[in-house]
Amino acid sequence: MAKELKNLTKRSENYSQWYNELVVKADLAEQSDVRGCMVIKPYGYAIWEKMQRKLDDMFKQTGVQNAYFPLLIPKSFLSKEAEHVEGFAKEAAVVTHYRLKTNDTHDGVVVDPAAKLEEELIIRPTSETIIWNTFRNWIHSYRDLPLLVNQWCNVMRWEMRTRLFLRTSEFLWQEGHTAHATREEAEERTRQMIKIYADFAEKVMAVPVVQGVKSETERFAGALDTYTIEAMMQDGKALQSGTSHFLGQNFGKAFDVQFVNKDNEMEYAWATSWGVSTRLMGALIMTHSDDNGLVLPPELAPTQVVLIPIYKTPEQLAELSAKLNAIGDELRQLGISVKVDDNDQKRPGFKFADYELKGVPVRLVMGGRDLENGTIEVMRRDTLEKETVSVDGIAAYVKGLLADIQQNIYEKALKYRDEHIYECENYDEFKERIKDGGFFLCHWDGTAETEAQIKEETQATIRCVPFGVEQTPGIDMVSGKPAKCRVLIARSY
Amino acid sequence: MAKELKNLTKRSENYSQWYNELVVKADLAEQSDVRGCMVIKPYGYAIWEKMQRKLDDMFKQTGVQNAYFPLLIPKSFLSKEAEHVEGFAKEAAVVTHYRLKTNDTHDGVVVDPAAKLEEELIIRPTSETIIWNTFRNWIHSYRDLPLLVNQWCNVMRWEMRTRLFLRTSEFLWQEGHTAHATREEAEERTRQMIKIYADFAEKVMAVPVVQGVKSETERFAGALDTYTIEAMMQDGKALQSGTSHFLGQNFGKAFDVQFVNKDNEMEYAWATSWGVSTRLMGALIMTHSDDNGLVLPPELAPTQVVLIPIYKTPEQLAELSAKLNAIGDELRQLGISVKVDDNDQKRPGFKFADYELKGVPVRLVMGGRDLENGTIEVMRRDTLEKETVSVDGIAAYVKGLLADIQQNIYEKALKYRDEHIYECENYDEFKERIKDGGFFLCHWDGTAETEAQIKEETQATIRCVPFGVEQTPGIDMVSGKPAKCRVLIARSY
Numbered sequence: 003m004a005k006e007l008k009n010l011t012k013r014s015e016n017y018s019q020w021y022n023e024l025v026v027k028a029d030l031a032e033q034s035d036v037r038g039c040m041v042i043k044p045y046g047y048a049i050w051e052k053m054q055r056k057l058d059d060m061f062k063q064t065g066v067q068n069a070y071f072p073l074l075i076p077k078s079f080l081s082k083e084a085e086h087v088e089g090f091a092k093e094a095a096v097v098t099h100y101r102l103k104t105n106d107t108h109d110g111v112v113v114d115p116a117a118k119l120e121e122e123l124i125i126r127p128t129s130e131t132i133i134w135n136t137f138r139n140w141i142h143s144y145r146d147l148p149l150l151v152n153q154w155c156n157v158m159r160w161e162m163r164t165r166l167f168l169r170t171s172e173f174l175w176q177e178g179h180t181a182h183a184t185r186e187e188a189e190e191r192t193r194q195m196i197k198i199y200a201d202f203a204e205k206v207m208a209v210p211v212v213q214g215v216k217s218e219t220e221r222f223a224g225a226l227d228t229y230t231i232e233a234m235m236q237d238g239k240a241l242q243s244g245t246s247h248f249l250g251q252n253f254g255k256a257f258d259v260q261f262v263n264k265d266n267e268m269e270y271a272w273a274t275s276w277g278v279s280t281r282l283m284g285a286l287i288m289t290h291s292d293d294n295g296l297v298l299p300p301e302l303a304p305t306q307v308v309l310i311p312i313y314k315t316p317e318q319l320a321e322l323s324a325k326l327n328a329i330g331d332e333l334r335q336l337g338i339s340v341k342v343d344d345n346d347q348k349r350p351g352f353k354f355a356d357y358e359l360k361g362v363p364v365r366l367v368m369g370g371r372d373l374e375n376g377t378i379e380v381m382r383r384d385t386l387e388k389e390t391v392s393v394d395g396i397a398a399y400v401k402g403l404l405a406d407i408q409q410n411i412y413e414k415a416l417k418y419r420d421e422h423i424y425e426c427e428n429y430d431e432f433k434e435r436i437k438d439g440g441f442f443l444c445h446w447d448g449t450a451e452t453e454a455q456i457k458e459e460t461q462a463t464i465r466c467v468p469f470g471v472e473q474t475p476g477i478d479m480v481s482g483k484p485a486k487c488r489v490l491i492a493r494s495y
Numbered sequence: 496m497a498k499e500l501k502n503l504t505k506r507s508e509n510y511s512q513w514y515n516e517l518v519v520k521a522d523l524a525e526q527s528d529v530r531g532c533m534v535i536k537p538y539g540y541a542i543w544e545k546m547q548r549k550l551d552d553m554f555k556q557t558g559v560q561n562a563y564f565p566l567l568i569p570k571s572f573l574s575k576e577a578e579h580v581e582g583f584a585k586e587a588a589v590v591t592h593y594r595l596k597t598n599d600t601h602d603g604v605v606v607d608p609a610a611k612l613e614e615e616l617i618i619r620p621t622s623e624t625i626i627w628n629t630f631r632n633w634i635h636s637y638r639d640l641p642l643l644v645n646q647w648c649n650v651m652r653w654e655m656r657t658r659l660f661l662r663t664s665e666f667l668w669q670e671g672h673t674a675h676a677t678r679e680e681a682e683e684r685t686r687q688m689i690k691i692y693a694d695f696a697e698k699v700m701a702v703p704v705v706q707g708v709k710s711e712t713e714r715f716a717g718a719l720d721t722y723t724i725e726a727m728m729q730d731g732k733a734l735q736s737g738t739s740h741f742l743g744q745n746f747g748k749a750f751d752v753q754f755v756n757k758d759n760e761m762e763y764a765w766a767t768s769w770g771v772s773t774r775l776m777g778a779l780i781m782t783h784s785d786d787n788g789l790v791l792p793p794e795l796a797p798t799q800v801v802l803i804p805i806y807k808t809p810e811q812l813a814e815l816s817a818k819l820n821a822i823g824d825e826l827r828q829l830g831i832s833v834k835v836d837d838n839d840q841k842r843p844g845f846k847f848a849d850y851e852l853k854g855v856p857v858r859l860v861m862g863g864r865d866l867e868n869g870t871i872e873v874m875r876r877d878t879l880e881k882e883t884v885s886v887d888g889i890a891a892y893v894k895g896l897l898a899d900i901q902q903n904i905y906e907k908a909l910k911y912r913d914e915h916i917y918e919c920e921n922y923d924e925f926k927e928r929i930k931d932g933g934f935f936l937c938h939w940d941g942t943a944e945t946e947a948q949i950k951e952e953t954q955a956t957i958r959c960v961p962f963g964v965e966q967t968p969g970i971d972m973v974s975g976k977p978a979k980c981r982v983l984i985a986r987s988y
Binding site for chain 2: 032035036039040041042044047048051067068069070071072073074075076077078079082092093094095096097098099100101102103104109111112113122123124125132135136139145151155158160172174207237347362390426
């Protein structure tokens with residue numbers, strides 16, 4: 003492992019390869035033998051579980067309840083909302099049969115032609131259609147609203163080019179679907195959820211994000227408005243990390259979900275949907291990690307502190323283990339997740355490299371001299387700084403250090419991000435500078451034509467009209483036409 | 496709702512219909528428009544989430560880690576283990592294409608024939624094949640073992656006749672898959688997991704179970720041994736509630752998973768797999784519930800205590816609400832999940848009926864006279880008994896009551912079960928008595944022929960060779976041949 007670690011490509015050499023190698027070497031995920039589908043390994047899944055738990059708590063605090071809807075969607079459901087089918091039909095995995103039978107040579111199985119479905123079923127790429135088809139039976143009166151439902155599940159979008167976590171044919175996600183009695187309430191929920199995603203990204207993942215609203219071109223298929231959070235990776239590219247959609251009455255109308263409102267009139271229900279996926283794992287890895295491996299925020303690290311003895315004799319190992327286990331217990335009592343690694347089959351150097359690769363936030367090392375002196379060596383993974391401190395009060399010290407690391411990696415990422423956001427008024431300059439990455443704030447005339455031209459000529463896209471930016475009218479740098487506001491433009495994952 | 500509740504079919508009239516109605520009326524689940532697939536509604540899902548959380552903790556305490564493997568399995572993988580394909584090919588949902596396109600009349604979508612997969616993919620009915628194909632790359636030395644992995648996911652088995660929770664084409668489950676260096680260790684893990692399932696059923700679900708080992712006919716496809724827990728429903732039928740399989744080296748050989756053992760020799764890895772599913776919801780409902788609705792064990796009730804005011808004036812409602820909220824807070828401090836229902840849009844009678852239907856374990860009701868007297872009415876859902884007690888010390892009282900209910904419903908189910916286990920030596924008598932349900936302990940000659948005859952003539956099956964039953968040799972009641980032991984025979988879900 004120590005040897006393999008050294009083989010990790012440096013970010014400066016090839017950022018993309020560094021990422022691909024790190025995901026595999028840190029035991030987060032790997033390609034499966036099923037095209038475009040990944041295996042999420044136990045260490046990667048443990049991080050995802052922590053994300054799930056925290057997000058789920060945040061959703062529930064706003065009144066959202068979990069439920070579960072079918073994996074398979076009748077083909078005809080997709081067609082009911084015109085834009086929706088346009089967006090998802092081209093990447094749909096289609097179930098056509100429900101039985102296999104033994105082949106003629108009796109050495110394998112073939113699809114049984116007699117078991118053909120009358121109507122093909124699609125593996126959900128997203129569940130608006132099946133959920134709104136269900137909502138029709140749940141919603142009759144304004145008293146049934148709002149309906150706030152979420153599901154954690156797998157979805158499938160047949161991608162031609164895939165990358166672990168960032169773009170896979172199957173991925174895990176949560177999809178929230180809400181129904182409301184008024185447009186205002188639905189719009190408010192749409193914004194509420196993007197704020198929750200931003201909070202989660204910044205406070206839990208330590209990933210700063212730009213919140214904003216998508217251009218019409220980049221909207222979710224079937225939405226009137228799509229809000230987004232965009233994070234900047236260390237190569238200056240944007241990673242869309244979560245979206246929240248105001249769907250208007252599109253799905254209410256497509257699936258005939260009407261209710262009696264307070265004025266005793268029939269009205270179509272107003273909809274939102276919002277989701278984040280295992281893509282967040284990609285954002286987490288690419289925001290913080292370095293040439294030595296993962297850097298994990300303490301809030302999401304499966305193991306927050308590892309304790310390692312350095313010993314010369316079995317007797318000394320026993321003594322050190324006892325001491326480290328006692329410290330481990332102190333840490334656990336403060337709610338810190340701890341591993342005491344006194345495995346004598348592996349050398350300390352190997353362990354150091356492995357836990358660095360895995361991004362364990364704090365490493366505590368104790369040797370013979372420490373035993374005598376009542377000290378312990380503390381290393382923080384974010385800066386790799388070491389110091390030797392007294393074991394007295396070590397638990398409280400480490401707890402403070404974890405909070406410090408959480409804060410530090412957020413600020414480091416924020417600084418990087420802010421240093422790579424540029425205002426730009428000149429398209430030639432933009433075309434040159436975009437090659438080095440970064441977020442560009444540029445005036446846009448609001449037309450799809452200009453947007454398409456930028457994408458075609460620079461591979462950059464309008465990520466959003468950002469919130470929290472003071473907006474003044476100006477001139478579109480591409481078309482020279484008047485522009486109402488600046489948009490955020492970047493190359494993206 | 497109160498009216499609908501009265502319409503719940505009585506168990507004595509039609510047990511099967513009672514179940515079907517209850518699942519829907521208590522808002523647990525409903526049929527979707529996708530054949531055989533259910534929608535798990537928020538209230539049902541909240542119970543399932545509590546099951547998941549507790550089971551997951553129990554697994555992790557034994558060193559199991561969660562992971563995630565692909566939904567889709569190449570058709571050829573299934574064929575690699577001869578018995579496995581035999582067991583699952585006939586109910587496989589098959590993905591044959593990966594794209595839809597607009598139809599000729601531009602009013603819908605059709606499967607794009609150009610997007611046909613080279614090899615069809617099966618939606619996982621269970622994941623031994625894809626997981627052991629992955630394990631090949633994870634296991635090289637005995638030092639990599641044991642490998643203890645679990646996943647929570649959806650699976651699909653194309654069932655012809657479905658019932659909510661009990662038998663659905665798609666269901667949710669966990670599937671544990673472990674690899675070991677020795678046969679003994681794998682067998683020990685197989686037994687360990689069936690014990691965990693039994694513990695969970697009895698202590699958390701309050702459902703008594705018979706543990707035992709399946710006959711060869713009833714084994715999992717590809718297993719050398721299948722252990723099972725069998726619960727008795729209130730109609731005397733058995734419900735298989737969890738299974739744990741010792742798979743020997745079958746999958747190790749089928750997927751060439753070899754490792755260097757301690758003697759430096761290559762050896763195939765030994766396997767187990769084990770699972771429980773949303774079927775447990777069916778067991779939970781049918782074990783405890785009554786003609787008034789659900790009866791939930793406090794350990795799994797999403798709301799353990801509901802507090803309801805009975806008032807004459809808005810002022811009185813305000814006073815009662817304040818008092819009930821204060822009691823609610825006391826209860827929450829003891830870790831009890833509480834709902835104060837002071838909604839003035841619904842009458843108390845409606846609320847009583849609704850919470851009875853939903854199986855909330857304890858109901859606290861306070862009226863004007865209670866306010867004067869410092870008392871509160873306590874109703875326990877399991878017996879429907881009411882008593883009026885002092886509000887002083889109410890929180891501790893309710894906590895004790897919840898424990899008492901958990902114990903009481905277990906003992907009630909245990910008593911019912913034990914009263915309906917019969918020894919039987921005479922096949923004519925058996926054929927008559929099995930019509931009324933119950934578990935029969937009968938000597939069996941160990942042949943598949945006798946087993947098939949019993950099934951054909953009585954629709955009953957050998958559920959298991961039960962553990963904890965004193966076994967003596969005897970005579971098979973069907974064939975008259977010598978029998979080594981008694982087996983448990985019952986009709987089942």
